[in-house]
Amino acid sequence: MTYPLELQQLRVFYRTRDGEVAALRNVSLSINAGEIVGLVGESGSGKSTLGLAVMRLLKPSAARVTGSVHVGGQDLYSLTDDALRLTRWRHIAMVFQSSMNALNPVLSVESHFRDTFLAHDPTMRKSAIQTKTAELLELVRLNPAVAHNYPHELSGGMRQRVVIALALALNPSVLILDEPTTALDVVVQRAILDQIRHIQQQRRLAVLFITHDFMLVSSLADRIAVLYAGELMEVTAEVTGDTALHHPYTKGLMRAAPRLLGTRVTIESIPGEPPDMRTLPPGCPFYDRCSQRLPRCQKTPLPPRTGETFIRCHLVDDSITVHHDIGGDPS
Amino acid sequence: GCGQSGTTTAASNAPQHALQVIPGLNGAFQDNFNPYSGSALSGTLGLIYQPLFYFNLVGTQVYPLIGKSYQWSNNNQTLTVTLRPNVKWSNGTPLTPADVVFSFDILKKFPALDTNGIWTHLTSVTAEGNQIVFQFKQPDVPFAYFILGQTYIVPEKIWSQFSNPATVTNQKPVGSGPYLATNFTPEVYTYEANPLYWGGEPKVHTLKYLDYSGNESATLALASNKIDWTDLFVPNINKVFVSKDPQYNHYWFSTGGTLFLYPNLANPLLSNLAVREAISAAINRPQLTNVGEYGYEPPATPTGLVLPPEKTWIDPQLPAQDTHFTFSPAKAVKILENAGYKRNAQGIFTAPNGTPLSFTIQVPAGWTDWDTDCSLMAQDLKQVGINATVEQLSFGAYYSDITTGHYQLAMSWSNMGPTPYYLYKSLLAPKNPGNFEGWSNPVTTAALTQYRTSSNPAVQRQAIYTLEKAVAANLPAIPLIYGATWYEYRTQYFTGWPSASNPYAQPAPYNYPAEAIVLTHLTPRS
Amino acid sequence: MSYFLRRLGFLVLSLWAAATINFILPRLMPGNPAILMIGRFKGQISPAALHALELQFGITHAPLWQQYLIYLNQLVHGQWGLSLTYYPVPVSKVIAQSLPWTVGLVGTATVLSVGLGVTLGVFTAWRRGGRWDTILPTLATFTAALPYFWLALLLLYGLGYEWHWFPLAHAYSTNLTPSFSLTFIFNVIRHALLPAITIVVSSIGGWLLGMRNNMIQTLGEDYVLFGEARGLSERRLMIHYAARNAILPSLTGFAMALGLVVGGALLTEVVFSYPGLGYQLLQAVQNEDYPLMQGLFLMIAFAVLVANFLVELVYAKLDPRTRGGVSS
Amino acid sequence: MTVPLIRAEHLSVRYRRARGGDILACRDLTLTVQAEETVALVGESGSGKSTIGKTFVRLIEPSAGHLWFRDRDVAHLAGSALMDYHRAAQMIFQDPFSSLNPWHTVAHHIRRPLARLQHLRGSAAEAEIDRLLEQVNLTPTGQFRDKYPHELSGGQRQRVAIARALAANPVFIAADEPISMLDVSLRADVLRLLESLQTRHALSFLYITHDLASARYLAHRIAVVYGGSLIELAEAGELVEHPAHPYTRLLLAASPGSPMTGALPETEQSAPDLSPMRSGCPFAPRCPHVMDRCREVMPDWTPAAPEHDVACHLHA
């Protein structure tokens, strides 16, 4: 079968003053239609890089990409510039991390829609554009009159909705959301997430939802992919259950967030800091910070894994039971 | 007489080449032919309006213009001018004695127009038939120069109508001169020959006065052989200009007024003749000429007379050391030592009372050749143990300093007239505005009076001889070099230009009313 | 409304300040115009003329505050007086005669320079790292540092005098009479070319570099990337997303430059003997021509302020954030 | 009960703005913070949380009301008296990237308040710097002292900011969203640090956040503000378990980790009116239970439960 989005052995290297530095290493991930995959990880783990690489938006002068990205079975990286331009929003769209600044301050909301439509269909009629714009704005629960506003006249939440509406404009099959709500108030965030989920189900979108907020994504996503130092450590479908097997890093992320309800559980932070991407150890990149590390974790490379779900950890190799203490004391 | 008989025989089908003039560097021209305006367009005085006579400052000629002759009487207190008959205004009406009288009376009525102070000397101007009678308050023979040569005659009919003649731009001038102003733009204005001119229609039909504000573009135009007549300062003129067309390109940098180093005689050190002599001996005048002035402005002579134009005035009995300067630092040192000055630790001479010979030399900022001259002099003076520092001041500050005696040494100009009297009067007459140094001496004052009150050339000559000796011996101001009148001309289209060998009139286009004399002497090359 | 009033207040205040500075400045200079007139002739006119000139020029020795009040009063009544340099030509006439040439030459050159500079800046930034991006900014840096009067002289000498490609001076050939004929217009353009090139060459670099900097800053903005992601054409992105935003910080600079156009390009005009205002300004200052200086300074101040005001209007057109409301 | 550490009484803060009229970012606020207590201030963006925090540490002078510190009104202090107050009341800012000067070393940031507020100089100051760095777990201190902010991670920077606040040896710290700009794993770090500092130094915190979960974690009591007004105040557990005000309920429903699904309980999403002329409940335009009264009168402060007060006409 063809996935709406399929990444194989994706690697991204940034060109820096210290030479090329890998920001993503051998990432393989597929998303089904109608599925939301959450991508979590600390800052700098490569989440946005992944999003941009999937969109083929990394500047060739700044970054080198190997591996493949297939959108609807089509290899994005073998397209010509023009074909790429046309494929982009029609098949795969993205909402940026900093959507607050994703709208051109000197253009009205309407112009953004017009630009988007005309870029892909120069013959589109003005009236058609207007009706579609109104429809899309209503889809994200905005008053269609907002079309005449300029970005600065909108609140952050409204801007975010406009950006999401723009992302849906050409009815793509894949949607990448890079921290679409981090800058927002919880109430607004929740409203937007509800809408995203609603639309996603309606249109059977394949969604890659990038965030660093484990709590947020766990209630939203069908699967969660955990990125650490440019590598996928785990892809899991179930996070709440106590029995599920998890990578120590995933568990660390879970334990770090305070709970809203229930008994007050002491939170714990993951000690240490993410590794320097320029000087990664040969073994597990999490080795330095892992509380359950084994001697061989330091030198032995992590096993390559693919599939719907997987864990890449030497503990799991040996079928050693990982203790699940995320729930703390179940009293 | 210098009247030209109009010749029309040479007239050909091809229009005559218009004579191209750059009358000095200017901002865009402003349409202003008011003879009373200091900024009237070049040619207003001379080509359009004329005085009664023209006195040649580079030669000895006196050209009768509207006047035909003049005469002193009544103990030199009455000057009578006989007018030339049949002079017409360019609008065809005759020029009457009443016009002449009016041209003087208007100066009385509007003192702002009387830039020569005519009415401080006259009591009345009246017409008697064809004659104009000027009554003087006191005998002042040389002042006739201003009355006869510097006062322009205007038509009463037109000028009596202006409530304030000073503020009129007079764009359609009616004059008695050889040319008519015909066309004006900010870049070029045109004169055409006046067919009604009393001396006959000039042979040069058309004059184009061009506006150049940039020295560079003007010189390039000159070097491109596009200009027939101008007064640009051009260094290395033989290479830059003459060599571009040696057959036709010529120049003559005639000497103008003498430049002096003025000592403030109120200064106890500078009032000492020895100090002035030492300074004079220490100055390397040829160097000023060659380095400061591109070799164009020759060293002056001790009498201050402008040579060669005034060479006929030189006292043949003048001792040799008073006819030219010798540069001698050694002599300067000796003079000071003899006068009892001693060198201090810094090598600077000090007066017996202990004050060192240390002076400032004032010079207007931006007059760069003078600035250079002064710095050369300062170096010269240092050589002989006199400390001098150059002070460059804005012109306003400089001028008020030298006129009010707030200076020690200053480089400045002197005034010039048809005879050396004008220089000496301005330089030596007590309280005279040009007497910056504050000279006052019974001998010179008496000599000036002697000249002023006599119309007898021999008496006048004796007075000048006295003054020459006094100046050379006392150095009330120290002559440096002669100013120069820049003047370049081309003979490709027109001949008859004044030159060193034929200095019949001041040669530069800005010399008024001399330019009219020059233009009426030119003939087109056929 | 209150905003408008405040702008108006600033305008009036600025004009008053310019007028006052312009009253004080020449009077700080030693001497007076009559004395300077004597200086212009290197003493060739008789010293008796000083008094007469002072009389003509109406130089009073009244207390300064009195002169100031009279001066302000005349200004308010639009009387700019008679130029002393060109006495008795009215200041308004001196200005009116030279202004069109200056505006024509310097204005066109400035607009050209801004236009070209901005375009090239946009272009080089867009092709960042490319060949043109290494050549043009470096070249621009160099031309911006050229002393332009030096450049003017070199051009005048080389292209004008040696090679005869361009005329040596003036705004039009002196054998033509100004008219609206094609010959005359071409002649004017031919005469303006060399000075205009000088102005453009020496000022284009600043605009290019400034615009390039802003562009690069803007190109890093998310909305440009988001536009690219949406598949917008390069043209649209470059012009409507990047350049349109990048130009905003330079607008004040444009306003200043446009306003100062009426001050003329002094040295360029002098070198090419162009009949513009620059040389008049120099002469006015050097001759302490109070009325002419006053007229010119006020006109310049006025032009700059008006240009600023206009640019504010344009700004509002280009940047919706300034159109009322609270900017974020 | 003893004298509270800090008590705001009818505190209001008015901002003058060039255009669009003045706004009341804090309106008639009455709130106490006891010694060694953490009070969390939650509310949506723009509700006036930072304003309140800055007023509590007197970076802003209130336009009305009193601010009692122990038994002294510090609302209008200035000059050295204000400096004295700053010895007791400090602040931690939201953004560790802009709260440290990129030009100064870690040690310098801490040395300045020591010198100005504690008059510590020389080796005594240096020893104190080491001690403070240790307290915020920036060890070995020698390794951090001479670093520049850009050489530190976000969490480390926030620790420096905390150490700087501690340098004044305060009894009260307003922590303005100290973790909102930090990464997940670092958030826990800083929360734990604040927790431990409180017990070790007998500190009181005004913990400003929009994240109910962390408020519940760190605070003893939670105060909810909306549109510049305090609308609910209760013990932390009580508030999240039994929210009384419709806005609090909305907030809770929207917070990640809440079990509530389905549409949010609100009618529309407009920003609250902050103009001084407003008379009714700030939440009225969004409230699903809005009554006429709500738009006209600001509800009184009423107990919804013991130690649980709310300003809502529903509970009157």
Next chain:
Amino acid sequence: MTESPRRRSQWHEWWSIFRSDRRPLVGLILLAVLVAASLAAPWLTPYNPSATVFTPFLPPSGHHWLGTTANGQDVFAQFVYGGRISLAVGFVSGFVATALAVLLGMLPAYWGGRVDTIFATFTNIMLVIPGLPLLIVITAYVHQTGPFTIALVIGLTGWPWGARILRSQTLSLAQRDFVVAARLAGENRLTILLAEILPNMLSLVAANFVFATIAAILAEASLEFLGLGNPNAVTWGTMLYWAQTGQALLNGAWWWFVPPGLGIALVGLSLSLINFGIDQISNPRLRVSNVRRQRSEPGRPALPSQQKVGEPL
């Protein structure tokens, strides 16, 4: 990644920016050569720059590297000695203008209130007054137009544009949390201004200095070209003046006219090239280091275009 193993101080980082881009380095070297040449003038040439002892208009040769002037001065000697004053004037007035810009731009801005309004208005008014005429008036007023009077005057009139830019930057920096935090730490206003705000504007100040210096060198040359300086001082400006009055080009003496202008252009070029480096340093995107978890980037100082471009003199 959060930490680089090589812990570099700010200065190191800046230096590495200088090294990595070739242009600032070229600029530095160029400037260094020009400065060194003028400093080493007595060793580079045996001739006195003012001595009029040689044959006029000699073309460049082994004896006279750049030929001689119309008065028989050695052009190379004039060039290296003249560079001294031209550079000194440039730097002095660049310094004065920058100092004034800092003083009149920053202080009132941080003081705020009416003081700020008054000074901002004053600055805007000063901007409206055309520079060269103002210079001419002031040089006329100040007696003695030596190169350093001119430098001072140029400095005194060259500040408004910089002041305006620095003012807006100060206003934006004053809102930053670290400034607020400094207030909490008990710092007084002056300390905050000097120790907290000023350092963060150094790159802007440096850029301002660069452009003020270029403008000053050009302005000085313009004044002297108009004959308003001291013609006996040897500077690049007076060289141009004398070359122009001496009709160097018409005499074919390009070697007299070209070097001073080229010298000025090269100084300007080198400074602008150096400014590319400063520009990069001041670009906040490079300064915001690799660790970040920012929701947005608040208060990013927008660099207004730093040049007062295209003011025709």
